[in-house]
Amino acid sequence: MLTLDRATYDAIIAHAKRDHPDEACGVVAGPAGSDRPERLVEMVNAAGSPTFYEFDSTDLLNLYKEMDDRDEEPVVIYHSHTATEAYPSRTDIGLAMEPNAHYVLVSTREHGNNEGAEEFRSYRIVDGVVSEEVVTVVDSIPTPTD
Amino acid sequence: MSIEVRIPTILRTYTGGEKAVAGSGVSLAELIDDLEANHPGIKERLLEPKDDGDELRRFVNVYVNDEDVRFLGGLKAPLSDGDQIVVLPAVAGG
Numbered sequence: 001m002l003t004l005d006r007a008t009y010d011a012i013i014a015h016a017k018r019d020h021p022d023e024a025c026g027v028v029a030g031p032a033g034s035d036r037p038e039r040l041v042e043m044v045n046a047a048g049s050p051t052f053y054e055f056d057s058t059d060l061l062n063l064y065k066e067m068d069d070r071d072e073e074p075v076v077i078y079h080s081h082t083a084t085e086a087y088p089s090r091t092d093i094g095l096a097m098e099p100n101a102h103y104v105l106v107s108t109r110e111h112g113n114n115e116g117a118e119e120f121r122s123y124r125i126v127d128g129v130v131s132e133e134v135v136t137v138v139d140s141i142p143t144p145t146d
Numbered sequence: 147m148s149i150e151v152r153i154p155t156i157l158r159t160y161t162g163g164e165k166a167v168a169g170s171g172v173s174l175a176e177l178i179d180d181l182e183a184n185h186p187g188i189k190e191r192l193l194e195p196k197d198d199g200d201e202l203r204r205f206v207n208v209y210v211n212d213e214d215v216r217f218l219g220g221l222k223a224p225l226s227d228g229d230q231i232v233v234l235p236a237v238a239g240g
Contacts, residue, residue: 025237027237043237047238051240052238052239052240053238053239053240054236054237054238054239055236055237055238057207057214057216057236058214060207060234060236060237061207061209061212061214061232061234064232064234065232073155074237077237079239088239089239089240090240091238091239091240092239092240095205095235095236095238095239096239097154097156097205097235097236097237098155098156098235098237099155099156100155
């Protein structure tokens with residue numbers, strides 16, 4: 001299950017709508033091992049394409065260095081599909097290299113840049129196997145009580 | 147000679163879970179051979195065979211001192227003692 005706060009959920013959808021008709025992409029970082037998506041980082045789609053996305057290689061390095069410094073990992077990796085359903089494509093599955101991440105797909109095929117409900121779905125992708133999971137949106141993610 | 151190589155999560159199965167390992171070589175190609183000697187299987191994840199020999203996989207990024215190795219000569223990129231290498235799989239899809 002992916003638990004996400006409302007503000008982050010809305011921001012991912014807003015990013016997808018803003019970048020439509022190109023695919024939008026980014027991560028939500030969180031403390032390593034916590035499974036808490038806390039810090040949204042919108043990334044530039046270096047491919048600038050309606051059918052492909054790729055983080056710019058320099059941005060990618062900077063992102064991972066920053067996460068390392070903060071003892072974070074990419075809890076969520078998201079991107080949008082602009083003409084197809086919010087389900088991982090063959091390419092998405094083949095290139096999924098973060099076995100611990102929740103892969104979020106948003107489809108903007110219905111409303112494009114405009115208001116309207118969008119498909120927002122989440123998956124685990126491990127060794128080429130896709131498992132969809134429930135997405136729970138909360139006002140704020142509860143602080144761990146330890 | 148020692149070069150630090152930072153290993154991404156997905157390849158840590160080859161390094162016994164280590165986030166960083168030491169290697170040596172005067173070029174990236176030599177360094178990868180040295181890594182393979184100590185962490186068998188890792189080379190195949192980094193390189194793919196092409197007509198003119200091995201090439202870095204399209205969706206694997208390697209950085210030498212923060213510079214994408216594709217701008218430094220790829221596998222021929224010269225390395226020296228103390229260099230820092232980072233390996234990161236591309237975050238990409240369709």
